[in-house]
Amino acid sequence: MNKQPLKLCIMDPILEKLGEAVEYGKVDLNSPYPPQMKGQDGADELTRQALDGGLKPTAVLSDALVPAMDRVGQKFSENKIFVPQMLMSAKAMSAAMVHLKPYFQSGDVKAKGTFIIGTVKGDLHDIGKNLVAMMVEGGGWSIVDLGVDVNEDTFNSAIEENPGAFVGLSALLTTTMANMEDIVKKIKERNPATKILVGGAPLNDDFRAKIGADFYSPDPRGAVEYLKQFAA
Amino acid sequence: MIDVLHSYGIEFPCGGKGTCGKCRVRIIGGQVQTDARHRARLDALGLGGDWRLACMSRCEADLVIEVEQYFSFILADESPFRFTPAEGMGVAVDVGTTTLVAQLVDRNTGEVMAVETAVNPQARFGSDLVSRLESAMTGHSGEMTRMIRETVNGMIDRMWKGRKGVPERIVLVGNTVMQHLFSGSDIRPLSFFPFESPHKDLKQFTSRELGWKVPCGEVLFYPSIGSFVGSDILAGIMATRMHESDEFCVLVDLGTNGEIVVGNRERMYCASTAAGPAFEGARISMGMLASTGAVSRVERKNNGWRCHVIGNTSPAGICGSGLIDAVAVLLDSGRLGEYGEILDGSGKVVITDPVTLTQRDIQEFQLAKAAVAAGLELLMKKNGAGEIGSVFLAGAFGSYINPTHVIRTGLLGFSEEMIRQLGNTALIGAKMFLFSDPGEIVPVLERITHVNLEAEPGFQDTFIDHMRFRTGDV
Numbered sequence: 001m002n003k004q005p006l007k008l009c010i011m012d013p014i015l016e017k018l019g020e021a022v023e024y025g026k027v028d029l030n031s032p033y034p035p036q037m038k039g040q041d042g043a044d045e046l047t048r049q050a051l052d053g054g055l056k057p058t059a060v061l062s063d064a065l066v067p068a069m070d071r072v073g074q075k076f077s078e079n080k081i082f083v084p085q086m087l088m089s090a091k092a093m094s095a096a097m098v099h100l101k102p103y104f105q106s107g108d109v110k111a112k113g114t115f116i117i118g119t120v121k122g123d124l125h126d127i128g129k130n131l132v133a134m135m136v137e138g139g140g141w142s143i144v145d146l147g148v149d150v151n152e153d154t155f156n157s158a159i160e161e162n163p164g165a166f167v168g169l170s171a172l173l174t175t176t177m178a179n180m181e182d183i184v185k186k187i188k189e190r191n192p193a194t195k196i197l198v199g200g201a202p203l204n205d206d207f208r209a210k211i212g213a214d215f216y217s218p219d220p221r222g223a224v225e226y227l228k229q230f231a232a
Numbered sequence: 233m234i235d236v237l238h239s240y241g242i243e244f245p246c247g248g249k250g251t252c253g254k255c256r257v258r259i260i261g262g263q264v265q266t267d268a269r270h271r272a273r274l275d276a277l278g279l280g281g282d283w284r285l286a287c288m289s290r291c292e293a294d295l296v297i298e299v300e301q302y303f304s305f306i307l308a309d310e311s312p313f314r315f316t317p318a319e320g321m322g323v324a325v326d327v328g329t330t331t332l333v334a335q336l337v338d339r340n341t342g343e344v345m346a347v348e349t350a351v352n353p354q355a356r357f358g359s360d361l362v363s364r365l366e367s368a369m370t371g372h373s374g375e376m377t378r379m380i381r382e383t384v385n386g387m388i389d390r391m392w393k394g395r396k397g398v399p400e401r402i403v404l405v406g407n408t409v410m411q412h413l414f415s416g417s418d419i420r421p422l423s424f425f426p427f428e429s430p431h432k433d434l435k436q437f438t439s440r441e442l443g444w445k446v447p448c449g450e451v452l453f454y455p456s457i458g459s460f461v462g463s464d465i466l467a468g469i470m471a472t473r474m475h476e477s478d479e480f481c482v483l484v485d486l487g488t489n490g491e492i493v494v495g496n497r498e499r500m501y502c503a504s505t506a507a508g509p510a511f512e513g514a515r516i517s518m519g520m521l522a523s524t525g526a527v528s529r530v531e532r533k534n535n536g537w538r539c540h541v542i543g544n545t546s547p548a549g550i551c552g553s554g555l556i557d558a559v560a561v562l563l564d565s566g567r568l569g570e571y572g573e574i575l576d577g578s579g580k581v582v583i584t585d586p587v588t589l590t591q592r593d594i595q596e597f598q599l600a601k602a603a604v605a606a607g608l609e610l611l612m613k614k615n616g617a618g619e620i621g622s623v624f625l626a627g628a629f630g631s632y633i634n635p636t637h638v639i640r641t642g643l644l645g646f647s648e649e650m651i652r653q654l655g656n657t658a659l660i661g662a663k664m665f666l667f668s669d670p671g672e673i674v675p676v677l678e679r680i681t682h683v684n685l686e687a688e689p690g691f692q693d694t695f696i697d698h699m700r701f702r703t704g705d706v
Contacts, residue, residue: 030589079579079591079592079595080573081571081573081590082571082573082595082699083696084571084696084697084699084700085571087696119373121424121426122423122425123424123425124425124686124687125686126692127695127696137612149425170642173362173423173424174362174363174365174366175362175365175366175369175423175424176423177426179424
């Protein structure tokens with residue numbers, strides 16, 4: 001039986017600080033939040049320092065950002081933090097991603113895949129959708145955010161432009177869940193191989209099954225976990 | 233007595249402190265004891281004999297009382313309503329999402345002759361408007377129309393018992409969904425953006441087409457302002473006279489829909505914040521309506537707090553006013569953090585055994601108050617409002633609500649002196665409509681603009697911003 005050699009990882013202190021900045025939502029030096037990190041470098045500065053110091057972008061992503069967002073997602077699922085704090089963490093992560101984007105584009109860092117997301121037709125709510133998009137991006141995926149009030153044609157066109165992409169549908173109004181059912185049907189008709197994730201406060205797994213979608217999660221973390229199995 | 237009377241459209245302007253004297257009642261049958269404090273207040277107001285202040289009275293057995301407010305038609309800004317006496321009797325009905333109130337009014341004198349309340353039977357199809365819309369769209373609309381018409385019919389029948397003739401005019405006000413369901417109009421347009429319906433105009437009925445046994449003169453359901461903001465808010469605007477005011481006013485109707493109006497005689501902006509039913513007890517683990525057993529008031533005392541339970545019985549749950557009080561008191565006691573975290577890490581707080589608030593309950597409250605606070609901020613910006621003169625706080629628990637705590641939790645960002653707490657401004661306005669030509673509201677409607685908050689840039693950020701609390705010393 002072959003045993004994998006045990007890898008002892010001593011985390012670079014910058015990556016450790018970056019993880020904390022994302023976990024507690026410290027966007028940059030000037031940001032007043034969180035109060036206990038006032039005057040410290042934020043995700044913006046720390047990511048820059050990490051890359052300038054020769055750390056690999058893949059390491060920045062997988063050793064600092066992904067685990068931090070994972071911890072944030074966990075705390076949110078357990079009601080330990082609420083929407084405002086999660087949003088700050090997501091903002092910190094976005095600030096870090098700005099520095100990593102060129103490496104994704106050049107192919108140095110491969111995105112795990114593409115995730116298309118939008119709030120369905122008739123619905124304008126986007127806070128939840130934005131949180132999922134940011135968390136999935138933090139998980140190393142490339143995001144195509146179609147915004148709100150999105151119809152089936154827009155979703156299908158985006159899928160055709162990004163073959164192999166996964167699709168996330170969001171709805172907050174019980175009255176627009178009917179549109180979600182319609183859109184799932186239209187996507188499966190035109191792009192049958194597409195895996196569809198659904199979410200939103202009034203949804204549950206029974207509804208997901210009823211409308212023929214592939215996955216439902218009550219929180220963003222579930223979506224990230226689900227997508228991991230399909231990572232390129 | 234305040235616990236019972238507030239649902240009958242009786243106003244308690246000083247919030248039950250015993251200072252304004254406006255809730256005075258005369259005891260005609262039965263007895264109400266007084267204590268030294270009550271007697272002192274009565275003496276100060278020059279009230280002797282059978283007079284009592286309802287807010288300081290307890291009912292220990294059946295009573296017959298004469299309500300002073302029913303004899304003088306006073307508006308929400310405490311000015312007397314000047315009307316031209318008209319023939320016959322009228323009925324004003326506030327068709328609330330959760331409760332209905334109806335008053336029978338003598339159109340000669342403006343006096344209230346009878347009053348009825350009822351729970352909205354449509355509640356079984358959902359406590360909030362969106363759930364109710366969904367039920368209506370999935371085949372229950374006919375049933376919901378029938379039940380609400382029956383309920384109003386029953387209220388009118390009971391008030392009219394033994395009287396000769398027929399009511400000359402019946403005026404109904406309510407939010408747009410209530411108006412559509414009562415009228416049998418198609419509610420589908422209200423279920424998706426931009427949530428506007430072509431059926432929001434004045435609706436007129438005969439008692440025959442409503443299936444009512446009591447024949448009556450005109451039955452009018454007044455028009456909606458726009459989207460979900462209905463004739464109940466229009467009535468509230470008229471009742472507070474903000475449509476005639478030079479100074480800028482704010483009207484906040486705290487309930488499921490959290491409607492807000494900002495403006496003055498020149499222009500008013502309104503929105504519904506869909507605060508959610510947290511203020512009516514729904515989605516709160518031990519939440520309930522303001523009825524017997526509900527913790528309705530929480531006040532700081534020494535190192536802890538004390539609670540008032542409606543009916544002075546064992547606590548069974550907590551209602552909207554109690555929730556606001558509890559959060560304010562927990563903040564002042566240092567038990568909650570800026571983001572609503574229960575600081576001891578236990579995930580729950582005991583308010584008074586067995587009534588507890590969980591972390592999720594606090595978060596539900598944060599969502600509701602952020603919706604109202606953000607809506608208010610955006611409407612005030614839109615209005616380019618100068619100095620705000622008066623803030624009218626109306627709603628199901630207008631009488632119970634503690635303005636200090638409303639400010640403390642960040643629900644409203646005004647100073648206490650500006651706040652006038654009111655009970656049912658929709659009902660006051662509906663009574664006004666009994667005396668005027670429906671056409672008179674047209675020029676007022678033209679000056680009101682409905683704002684769709686979700687479509688406003690910056691709303692999401694403002695909304696999230698207002699989820700936070702101010703901690704530390706006030």
